Amino acid sequence: MASLILPAPDGGTREYTLQPATEWAKPAAPLTARRAYAAAHVIPETTAENVPGAPARLDWEATLAYRHELWSHGLGVADAMDTAQRGMGLDWAATQQLIKHTGTEAASVVASNNPATAGKTVRDLVSCGAGTDQLDLEALPLGGRGIQAVLEAYREQIAVVSESGPKIILMASRALAKVAESAEDYLHVYSTLLREIDQPVILHWLGTMFDPALAGYWGSEDVATATETFLSLVRENADKVDGVKVSLLDATHETELRAALPEGVRLYTGDDFNYPELIDGDGTRHSDALLGIFAAIYPAASAALQSYDAGENAKARAILDSTRELGKHIFSAPTFYYKTGIAFMSWLNGQQAGFQMVGGLHSGRSVPHLARTFELADRAGLLRDPDLAAFRMSGFLRINGVDA
Template sequence: MAALLLPAVDGGLYERALRPATAWARPSTPLTSRHAYAAAHVIPSTTAENTSGAPARLDWDATLAYRHELWSYGLGVADAMDTAQRGMGLDWAATQELIRRSAQEAAAVVASGQPALAGKTVRDLLACGAGTDQLDPADVPDGEAGLAVVLEAYREQLAVVSGSGAKVILMASRALARVARGPEDYLRVYSTLLREATEPVILHWLGTMFDPALAGYWGADDVAAATETFVGLIRSHPDAVDGVKVSLLDAAHEVALRAALPDGVRLYTGDDFNYPELIDGDGERHSDALLGVFAAIYPAASAALQAYDAGRPAEARGLLDSTRELGRQLFSAPTFYYKTGIAFLSWLNGSQPGFQMVGGLHSGRSVPHLVRTLELADEAGLLLDPELAAARMTGFLSVNGVIL
């Protein structure tokens, strides 16, 4: 049994024996009862600068292997999203390469005929973010000229994602948030993009807890007013919208929005606090999933979806509930640093050679926060190799002066 010394909350050290590895089962047939994408992070080269403002240099072997790991559990991958550090270290040049490489890997998986993914397309396996982060919002002119610049930036990124074969996730734009004068400007830009889309897209509404620069999105600080604009857009273009991903961490709002959507438009929950009950549903409707937390809990998430498919909803809900406290820890304030915990667990589990992130973001969480992350992952059975996790955690604590 793996054991290690950890710092106690009240000072000193205590010995923790990690639970044996859980034998999580991969699915043998496609998951069908819920549509689920795990938003994957990126893994940098360990010899790259990895400092704030430096160009992103990725470890492509490790980054793509992580996506294959998620696919092996029957999950789709949401790539080039905020979990992959869009707007927080991953520049547009690296993002384009990430989209192309991930799409090539997804196509190879489709061609391989894996039983758990039978009948799936590249769009089922991979959805990628298209935004405007090649722009510096401060450089975008005001008024009509600025809206035109934003629209062209969206078109450039949409072409990259569509050309790869992946499903488009139309991400929120910091530049649009800066130049839009009200709801009508959001509707003009998004309506144009939806009319031009060749396949249905996912619309992404990201809250300020994830990105403060998106305050007032959809033309209002009031969530009810913003929701009215958002739903109106979807109702005007229902055939162009595959679904919506809403990351406001407000379960009651999501339930109401879910009921207001036109038939055939999915709600992919982005609520990393309340996903168990939202995915479970209310007996009439349920949310599908496009979640950063799924990148950390993917074996348990897959097991839950397999249980739903098998007609065991109580078991499925129990599995999701067992990961809730870990999710709340990872996404605790300041929420935009949740990626640090996901990368930390990836490192503990052997999916990346070092605990590093592009842009130096591995410094975004404290030692106590990461210790608690390990404890909760252990309780949820999500330390996949306890001996390795214990050894790596001990080394981390030693480097940080906890164990001398």
């Protein structure tokens, strides 16, 4: 078994021995007991100018191969979302290409004979975020002109997603948070868009732990008040809402919201801390999933969902619970840097050539934090080639000054 020297909590070092690789089975049929999307990250060209403010240049082969890997495990892909660094390095020009490429790749999967995706449509396999991040926030006018600019920006992005084939996710908008003066402004923007869209969408409520610029979303910083506004929107437009994706890291709030949703509207948990119990459910209702952590734990997530399909709920819950500590660590504060941990695991597992991220975000976590990510990923059976992972981790530590 592979071993290496890791940083110790006391500031020294210690020897760590990896466990053997876990063999995770891929599904032999589509997953049905829960609907699940893994929010995928993007992989840049290793030699690109991956610094803050530089245009995003992606390694398309590796980025799309990652999505095919997720599909092969029976999971849907949530693309062009915050995990893909929307607003944190992925510019609108690169985002448009990502949406178009992912839609094309999803269509190729639909046409294939993969048993894990049999009978699926492109919209089943991939949902893409439509937002307003092409707007210059500094130049954005306030008042009615600002609201109109937000609407037009959403419409532009909705058109790109619609023409490419994926399901639309209406993302939370920093621009709307800046110009909205009341809950009525939010209801006006979203109701207008929902009337115009010809397919049910996913509504995305992203908390400030993921993006501080979204403070006061839905017109209030009081979560209960904001929730009533959100629910009024969903109830008035239930036929246009496939589901809601809530990322507030509050399990009690999610279960109460889930119970209040209209019949047929799904709650896709975005709670990367409490997903095991939320997906497992309370015996009456359960959450579906649209999770960034699923991009890191996808073999285990798939195995858990396969167990739910087989009626082995206790086994499914145990698998999800076995990944919880890793999820809490990757999404620890400052939570918006969780993407660094997902990219780091991708690199450890040989799915990208270098530990690089667009916008220089690979510097978003410390050496001790990433060493702990490595250890927890190993304990969860999520390092698919322990020898390769140990080799890469050892090199990373050496160049960062950790003595072997």
